Amino acid sequence: MSSEALFSPARLGAIDVRNRIAMAPLTRSRAGMDGIQTPLAIDYYGQRASAGLIITEATNISRQARGYAYTPGIYTDAHVEAWAPVTEAVHAAGGRIVVQLWHVGRMSHASLQAGGAAPVAPSALQAGGTVFTEAGHLPPSMPRELATEEIAAILEDYRQAARRAKDAGFDGVEVHAANGYLLEQFLRDSTNRRDDRYGGSIENRARFPLEVVEAVADIWGADRVGLRLSPLSTAVGDTPLDSTPMATHGYLARRLGELGLAYLHVVEGQLHGGNGAGLFDVQALRAAFGGAYIANNGYDRQRALDATASGHADMIAFGKPFIGNPDLVERLRLEAPLHDAPAASYFGGGAEGYTQFARM
Numbered sequence: 381m382s383s384e385a386l387f388s389p390a391r392l393g394a395i396d397v398r399n400r401i402a403m404a405p406l407t408r409s410r411a412g413m414d415g416i417q418t419p420l421a422i423d424y425y426g427q428r429a430s431a432g433l434i435i436t437e438a439t440n441i442s443r444q445a446r447g448y449a450y451t452p453g454i455y456t457d458a459h460v461e462a463w464a465p466v467t468e469a470v471h472a473a474g475g476r477i478v479v480q481l482w483h484v485g486r487m488s489h490a491s492l493q494a495g496g497a498a499p500v501a502p503s504a505l506q507a508g509g510t511v512f513t514e515a516g517h518l519p520p521s522m523p524r525e526l527a528t529e530e531i532a533a534i535l536e537d538y539r540q541a542a543r544r545a546k547d548a549g550f551d552g553v554e555v556h557a558a559n560g561y562l563l564e565q566f567l568r569d570s571t572n573r574r575d576d577r578y579g580g581s582i583e584n585r586a587r588f589p590l591e592v593v594e595a596v597a598d599i600w601g602a603d604r605v606g607l608r609l610s611p612l613s614t615a616v617g618d619t620p621l622d623s624t625p626m627a628t629h630g631y632l633a634r635r636l637g638e639l640g641l642a643y644l645h646v647v648e649g650q651l652h653g654g655n656g657a658g659l660f661d662v663q664a665l666r667a668a669f670g671g672a673y674i675a676n677n678g679y680d681r682q683r684a685l686d687a688t689a690s691g692h693a694d695m696i697a698f699g700k701p702f703i704g705n706p707d708l709v710e711r712l713r714l715e716a717p718l719h720d721a722p723a724a725s726y727f728g729g730g731a732e733g734y735t736q737f738a739r740m
């Protein structure tokens with residue numbers, strides 16, 4: 381493919397995209413504590429609609445799923461009403477938008493849970509790092525191990541969230557199975573010590589993520605469902621790697637391919653770190669999946685041009701570059717300079733650093 385591949389249209393399952401530049405999911409913590417997006421989100425996503433595909437910030441599928449203050453939800457009718465004008469704005473500008481479905485599992489704090497309850501996890505192992513609460517950054521609370529019978533209710537939460545996503549006008553959903561959250565906690569043997577059918581062998585640890593995918597694909601069709609993985613990242617929650625990342629993620633990828641998923645989205649290497657070259661064979665993972673592949677993590681213009689021209693990836697997701705550059709696609713096309721958004725504006729606050737920028 382030519383160097384113009386990055387700017388050419390593509391198809392991810394049933395989702396047509398006009399270029400190979402995706403906006404990576406970016407938590408911005410500007411919703412209400414009730415998970416309702418404010419009208420600012422309409423401008424924010426609308427401004428970035430020239431991306432081939434927008435993947436929204438991680439969005440809670442239930443109250444229990446929440447691990448960070450001011451993150452949006454997709455589990456009440458009010459959430460649907462707040463998201464609907466966002467998808468309308470993106471579509472009016474010719475863009476495509478999928479919502480990233482999130483359950484944080486153990487990456488939560490009791491103060492964010494109903495009645496101050498313990499967060500839930502595959503096993504009662506406390507995460508490291510911090511989560512963002514109304515009282516600021518705090519270590520995650522000790523989680524409670526989910527009983528086998530409770531898992532069906534979480535699957536139902538995913539199904540209902542997927543249905544509400546459809547009502548809100550999204551083009552599909554991305555299942556968040558990366559970055560140390562619930563589905564990755566089930567997948568990795570470092571965080572899953574269960575001895576029921578959801579723990580032990582690779583097949584058992586992959587069971588819950590696969591059941592989630594099947595539940596949301598029931599609503600959407602598999603060709604409008606993507607999934608995000610981060611096989612080599614320990615960044616969120618100091619989550620230790622799986623003991624055999626390639627075998628574990630390769631198995632999951634193969635099964636996802638058999639289901640006919642729209643795309644596989646991979647954070648290559650350590651989140652915000654190196655690409656893990658030599659430690660993991662992303663091309664083997666991609667081959668195991670067999671469908672469209674979105675690559676992410678530290679891509680710049682040249683690497684994105686090369687990766688799409690060489691066929692390394694079908695699409696490149698940019699995260700931080702989209703924060704300070706709503707018109708990133710045009711800037712990449714023109715080889716124009718990029719603005720760095722101040723990290724202080726990443727999480728929380730208002731329009732400044734979100735939809736408005738005081739440029740020096």
Ligand SMILES: Cc1cc2nc3c(=O)[nH]c(=O)nc-3n(C[C@H](O)[C@H](O)[C@H](O)COP(=O)(O)O)c2cc1C
Binds near residue numbers: 436
């Ligand atoms: C402010 C911020 C918020 C993020 N929120 C999410 C999120 O909600 N879901 C997710 O999967 N990744 C999230 N990430 C990770 C990004 O999607 C992406 O993987 C990371 O920034 C690396 O890509 P980049 O080098 O292009 O920024 C976030 C990153 C940043 C900087």
